[in-house]
Amino acid sequence: MNLLLLEPTDLVEHDRAILHGRRLKHLLEVHRAEAGDNLRVGLVGGAMGTGCLLRLNGSEAELTISLEQPPPAKLPITLLLALPRPKMLRRVLQTIASMGVPRLVLLNSYRVEKSFWQTPFLEPPAIHEQLILGLEQARDTILPEVLLEKRFKPFVEDRLPQLATGSLGLIGHPGSYPPCPRAVTEAVTLAIGPEGGWIPYEVEKLCAAGLEPVQLGERILRVETAVAALLARLF
Amino acid sequence: MNLLLLEPTDLVEHDRAILHGRRLKHLLEVHRAEAGDNLRVGLVGGAMGTGCLLRLNGSEAELTISLEQPPPAKLPITLLLALPRPKMLRRVLQTIASMGVPRLVLLNSYRVEKSFWQTPFLEPPAIHEQLILGLEQARDTILPEVLLEKRFKPFVEDRLPQLATGSLGLIGHPGSYPPCPRAVTEAVTLAIGPEGGWIPYEVEKLCAAGLEPVQLGERILRVETAVAALLARLF
Structure with a gap:
């Protein structure tokens, strides 16, 4: 997971998301992420940028996000x-x-x-x-x-x-x-x-x-x- | 299996081979091969050519082979x-x-x-x-x-x-x-x-x-x- 992809339903505000399930598990077990960590994030169908983990535990993670980069070009x-x-x-x-x-x-x-x-x-x-x-x-x-x-x-x-x-x-x-x-x-x-x-x-x-x-x-x-x-x- | 690869130990004569195991199973189940069928064959480390199935059953297959083609070139x-x-x-x-x-x-x-x-x-x-x-x-x-x-x-x-x-x-x-x-x-x-x-x-x-x-x-x-x-x- 080189990019944490957020679905629109993960957003609780325009700049804040809450995660569960597979991605949370991956953050915990593979990235060994901790509160305060910065991550590359993207919004499915939208822009990419940075997320900052506010908190995470076994059941959810909350992060603030700032999405300003366009995704890479597709092949024609x-x-x-x-x-x-x-x-x-x-x-x-x-x-x-x-x-x-x-x-x-x-x-x-x-x-x-x-x-x-x-x-x-x-x-x-x-x-x-x-x-x-x-x-x-x-x-x-x-x-x-x-x-x-x-x-x-x-x-x-x-x-x-x-x-x-x-x-x-x-x-x-x-x-x-x-x-x-x-x-x-x-x-x-x-x-x-x-x-x-x-x-x-x-x-x-x-x-x-x-x-x-x-x-x-x-x-x-x-x-x-x-x-x-x-x-x-x-x- | 686009090529039936023979190991030197499969050869019982220079132009005759006997097969068991995975390749036999593949011939029977995937190729649905029958006696008389011609197959592309190759010898590991050697040439490629044609094999003709003399007989096959659940325990072994016997084929005659004729190997005259060189294998394709490798990348440098x-x-x-x-x-x-x-x-x-x-x-x-x-x-x-x-x-x-x-x-x-x-x-x-x-x-x-x-x-x-x-x-x-x-x-x-x-x-x-x-x-x-x-x-x-x-x-x-x-x-x-x-x-x-x-x-x-x-x-x-x-x-x-x-x-x-x-x-x-x-x-x-x-x-x-x-x-x-x-x-x-x-x-x-x-x-x-x-x-x-x-x-x-x-x-x-x-x-x-x-x-x-x-x-x-x-x-x-x-x-x-x-x-x-x-x-x-x-x-």
């Missing part, structure tokens, strides 16, 4: 990701939040097991929890938007062309394609496939929506590693 | 990593193996908790297991070399200068440093700090050994994400 990207298996999903949500992805579309694919759509980790509070962990890690306050698209074809045919308009559209896909570009300055729409990759029909459909396949070399990376590697290379 | 890097916490260590070992790091030095640092050095995940068979998972993922056969350096100062003073000779020496470190270079062609020695970062004394010592701090932006990334991002940006 919309990331489409074939829904990963549940355990990977949680980590990927943290990764994309920490790296500054503002919009994630979790998409169905032929190689996504149907059961993955049933995981409790896709429920809004569970997604929120992982995104917050990513923001706390990276020191950011703005939650990425996460969209669930359980039907590949209607999304890619009807909505993706508009979503990708004006951006560089890329499909991360192993094969004899051009290498993924580096240090781009324009907005990007990037589609990353499931374990085993997009099937040819899906690549065709993504291409018809204006995206082009690019590769990262012959090594096949786990989704989480591929996401970090592609984002770091692009921006 | 020596990675120094402050020892991560045990759970992260396991994933990082997979990540570095999958991305083609040939040599990893796990190093002590002021911010590495002493208990991390006691984890059973540092025992050679445990390290081997995670590296193999990374190689299977990426389709590679060559195990990275992993060195444990429990004493920061003697390593950085006495051994690092020689290790880093002739390479671009970099320290991944948040702060007002030059951005991490992109698409380098020379060999690199890269040092990545613990959660919380290297302390100033350590940065000084690493600089004295010929390394220079570079940054990846104001976001603080988990070690595993930082490793993938820095490698993808450098090469």
Whole structure:
């Protein structure tokens, strides 16, 4: 927790907050915080700054806050990701939040097991929890938007062309394609496939929506590693 | 498992192998393999190619193999990593193996908790297991070399200068440093700090050994994400 993130409901006045639960536990057990300590704080959806601990005990902590800094810029990207298996999903949500992805579309694919759509980790509070962990890690306050698209074809045919308009559209896909570009300055729409990759029909459909396949070399990376590697290379 | 990796002890003849255990289970349960199936196979430390399943049942699988392809090239890097916490260590070992790091030095640092050095995940068979998972993922056969350096100062003073000779020496470190270079062609020695970062004394010592701090932006990334991002940006 490199940033103590406050939810609007934690504020008891505009410059005073009271904390319970996980964050209190973390302050006590990991930071070994004491009254008088200064902490980096941020307001979810708002600014960042400093908090001063007035008091804390086993049940709550109270702090005054002063929020004057803007959060860091997001990357100009919309990331489409074939829904990963549940355990990977949680980590990927943290990764994309920490790296500054503002919009994630979790998409169905032929190689996504149907059961993955049933995981409790896709429920809004569970997604929120992982995104917050990513923001706390990276020191950011703005939650990425996460969209669930359980039907590949209607999304890619009807909505993706508009979503990708004006951006560089890329499909991360192993094969004899051009290498993924580096240090781009324009907005990007990037589609990353499931374990085993997009099937040819899906690549065709993504291409018809204006995206082009690019590769990262012959090594096949786990989704989480591929996401970090592609984002770091692009921006 | 994108590549079935054989250990030399699996070979009963130069072109025939017998498998048990985890890989057999994976073939049966995930690949749903049957006699007659062709698989991508590789020999740990050797070449890659094709295997044909002669027979398999609940206790063993037998296959003929033909290995003619070289494994993919490694990255020209020596990675120094402050020892991560045990759970992260396991994933990082997979990540570095999958991305083609040939040599990893796990190093002590002021911010590495002493208990991390006691984890059973540092025992050679445990390290081997995670590296193999990374190689299977990426389709590679060559195990990275992993060195444990429990004493920061003697390593950085006495051994690092020689290790880093002739390479671009970099320290991944948040702060007002030059951005991490992109698409380098020379060999690199890269040092990545613990959660919380290297302390100033350590940065000084690493600089004295010929390394220079570079940054990846104001976001603080988990070690595993930082490793993938820095490698993808450098090469």
